[in-house]
Amino acid sequence: MGIATLQGVEKRYGEVMAMNGIDLDVPEGSVYGLIGPNGAGKTTSMLVISSLLARDGGKVEVVGKDPQVEPQAVRRVLGYMPDVFGFYENLTTTEYLDFFAAATKVPAAKRPALIADLLGLVDLEGKADADVNTLSRGMKQRLSLARALVHDPQLLVLDEPASGLDPRARVHLRELIAELSRMGKTVIISSHILSELEGICSHLAVIDEGKVKASGDLNEIRRTLTANRRITLRTPDEEVDEVATILSGQPEVSEVDVERGRLRFVLTGEDEDSARILALVIGSGRRIYDWRLEVAGLEELFLSITGSESNDL
Amino acid sequence: MNPVLRREVMERFRSRRAPWFLFAWTIGVGMIGYVAYLVSQQVANQVLGRLIATQYMGRFLFQAMAVLMMTAVVLIVPGVTALSIVTERERQTLPLLQVTQLSPIQLVLGKLSSSIGYFLLLLVAVGPVVAIPLLFGGMSAGDIGAALAMMLATAITLGSVAIAVSSRARSSRGAVAGSYAIAFIIGFLSLAIFLGELFLARPSDQALIPARGREFYSSWLNPYVGMVDAIRQPLRVPTDYTLTPFAAFDAIVYARQGVSTPAISMGGGFGFFARGGIGFAEDVAIQQFPVQGQESELAVRVRRGPVWTRTLIIYAAITALALLRAAFVVRAPARRIFLTKRRRNV
Numbered sequence: 001m002g003i004a005t006l007q008g009v010e011k012r013y014g015e016v017m018a019m020n021g022i023d024l025d026v027p028e029g030s031v032y033g034l035i036g037p038n039g040a041g042k043t044t045s046m047l048v049i050s051s052l053l054a055r056d057g058g059k060v061e062v063v064g065k066d067p068q069v070e071p072q073a074v075r076r077v078l079g080y081m082p083d084v085f086g087f088y089e090n091l092t093t094t095e096y097l098d099f100f101a102a103a104t105k106v107p108a109a110k111r112p113a114l115i116a117d118l119l120g121l122v123d124l125e126g127k128a129d130a131d132v133n134t135l136s137r138g139m140k141q142r143l144s145l146a147r148a149l150v151h152d153p154q155l156l157v158l159d160e161p162a163s164g165l166d167p168r169a170r171v172h173l174r175e176l177i178a179e180l181s182r183m184g185k186t187v188i189i190s191s192h193i194l195s196e197l198e199g200i201c202s203h204l205a206v207i208d209e210g211k212v213k214a215s216g217d218l219n220e221i222r223r224t225l226t227a228n229r230r231i232t233l234r235t236p237d238e239e240v241d242e243v244a245t246i247l248s249g250q251p252e253v254s255e256v257d258v259e260r261g262r263l264r265f266v267l268t269g270e271d272e273d274s275a276r277i278l279a280l281v282i283g284s285g286r287r288i289y290d291w292r293l294e295v296a297g298l299e300e301l302f303l304s305i306t307g308s309e310s311n312d313l
Numbered sequence: 314m315n316p317v318l319r320r321e322v323m324e325r326f327r328s329r330r331a332p333w334f335l336f337a338w339t340i341g342v343g344m345i346g347y348v349a350y351l352v353s354q355q356v357a358n359q360v361l362g363r364l365i366a367t368q369y370m371g372r373f374l375f376q377a378m379a380v381l382m383m384t385a386v387v388l389i390v391p392g393v394t395a396l397s398i399v400t401e402r403e404r405q406t407l408p409l410l411q412v413t414q415l416s417p418i419q420l421v422l423g424k425l426s427s428s429i430g431y432f433l434l435l436l437v438a439v440g441p442v443v444a445i446p447l448l449f450g451g452m453s454a455g456d457i458g459a460a461l462a463m464m465l466a467t468a469i470t471l472g473s474v475a476i477a478v479s480s481r482a483r484s485s486r487g488a489v490a491g492s493y494a495i496a497f498i499i500g501f502l503s504l505a506i507f508l509g510e511l512f513l514a515r516p517s518d519q520a521l522i523p524a525r526g527r528e529f530y531s532s533w534l535n536p537y538v539g540m541v542d543a544i545r546q547p548l549r550v551p552t553d554y555t556l557t558p559f560a561a562f563d564a565i566v567y568a569r570q571g572v573s574t575p576a577i578s579m580g581g582g583f584g585f586f587a588r589g590g591i592g593f594a595e596d597v598a599i600q601q602f603p604v605q606g607q608e609s610e611l612a613v614r615v616r617r618g619p620v621w622t623r624t625l626i627i628y629a630a631i632t633a634l635a636l637l638r639a640a641f642v643v644r645a646p647a648r649r650i651f652l653t654k655r656r657r658n659v
Contacts, residue, residue, distance in 0.1 A: 086406030
């Protein structure tokens with residue numbers, strides 16, 4: 001049983017089924033990505049987990065508590081960061097964090113040190129006395145993350161945290177999430193821009209039209225969905241044809257293709273087969289400059305799961 | 314200290330608008346106080362003797378200030394409070410508060426106390442002006458306490474109603490309009506309804522004398538009537554000209570008790586506003602019907618009971634319902650996401 005579980009959860013907005021029997025099991029310590037197009041049900045799922053929205057059916061547990069029955073117990077261990085930065089007028093970043101620390105019952109004596117630590121964590125030490133409204137969007141997102149962390153929650157629910165950020169700010173945010181994961185936090189993170197989640201998620205759920213199309217360990221999903229893996233290699237130009245001939249003779253190899261000095265082929269076997277073929281080519285006296293297993297990206301996975309194309313992704 | 318109250322106070326008093334409003338408010342009250350002083354001086358000099366005149370001026374100024382402050386409650390409190398919840402929703406900070414350890418009632422009370430606190434500051438700021446009548450006499454400290462208590466009760470009631478409206482509103486404009494609509498019903502429409510009742514209850518077309526002892530339920534809701542009834546300051550000086558700012562409201566209080574004030578019995582049409590006095594009426598009633606055990610005007614009045622206690626009971630009920638309603642609306646988890654006009658894409 002994970003830190004957060006959803007079983008057959010349903011939520012309807014009028015005629016629209018935002019959650020149509022969603023099942024999720026978020027393991028403790030994971031970075032769990034929710035991917036799907038706009039309107040798929042990601043935000044609704046996060047609101048239900050965060051005790052902000054009542055479900056119409058199904059079962060939800062966060063640290064063993066039902067957010068609908070024991071919302072305060074859930075809120076003690078959960079930090080929520082919505083997809084927009086909610087700000088107040090005329091407050092400094094320190095005062096902003098102090099307010100939310102007070103609202104989450106952090107003792108007044110502990111707050112100054114806590115706020116200094118949090119500002120350090122999100123790299124905003126130099127902005128402690130800055131008016132919140134003068135911060136850049138990236139800084140606001142980091143401050144928002146610090147706000148979600150004021151009561152040291154076990155579980156963080158981050159709804160589209162990188163939306164609208166420039167590339168540098170995105171990299172910064174990703175590093176921050178990785179750091180939180182190293183600190184032992186469980187992170188549920190959503191995005192409709194798949195590249196944002198690339199490289200930070202350990203687990204994944206693909207949500208579309210209110211349903212989970214696939215979920216679980218990211219590597220498992222990759223393996224399941226991409227049994228045929230593609231390998232790219234680089235070799236001296238004069239040896240390309242000979243290497244291609246060796247590869248074509250292997251039963252696990254198909255679709256050998258030469259493209260701008262690079263060889264690409266599809267491997268139907270496992271990692272052991274890849275190693276054996278590489279040893280065979282090198283053993284034949286050919287030189288291999290680069291041998292790379294192409295990992296299926298989230299976009300590729302999403303398309304293979306949903307079987308559709310979307311410009312939104 | 315409630316964190317919401319603390320933050321609201323910081324946010325409100327750091328805004329550029331706050332000091333300017335406070336400045337304009339103080340100047341405005343000072344000017345109105347000065348005009349009231351000139352009017353009372355004019356009346357006193359022309360009609361009353363020196364001894365009575367000083368007390369009369371003190372009372373006139375006190376009553377003018379009380380009516381002015383009560384009007385300020387009706388006009389300012391809804392405006393200050395109406396934006397409290399809807400603004401949180403519009404700037405999308407409400408979910409951030411909902412996932413904290415704050416209970417919905419703490420959130421709502423934080424908002425209410427911030428607005429009431431702001432109004433109290435406005436009262437304190439004009440304290441010196443409002444205290445001027447004390448120099449003249451003609452009123453007791455109890456009168457001032459009663460007036461302030463009724464103002465506070467009215468402010469809490471209207472503030473609670475505004476928060477309930479704000480919690481349901483989809484836009485700031487809607488919240489302000491809704492809050493003012495209810496404040497006007499309580500503050501002014503109830504008075505207009507009473508006047509209608511009074512007119513319909515008259516025994517003949519010639520006078521505005523109401524049926525003796527008839528109850529006017531609309532008067533229970535009105536903060537001015539409640540305040541005038543709570544103060545009750547007989548002048549105890551016989552005079553046929555005791556125009557004070559309370560005269561019109563006073564007529565209401567006495568009419569429901571079966572006592573016709575000179576304001577009513579001697580006047581016709583709007584003439585009664587110019588003739589009549591609060592304490593004078595009571596004195597007349599006592600002097601005319603002093604015998605115990607008889608169905609006197611005074612006995613009728615006692616049976617009716619004061620308006621202000623009923624006003625307070627009604628206000629307490631309205632306040633409790635409004636705050637519970639607001640807390641219910643802002644609670645989470647909610648059945649649906651409450652979207653403002655600014656944001657409908659969730």
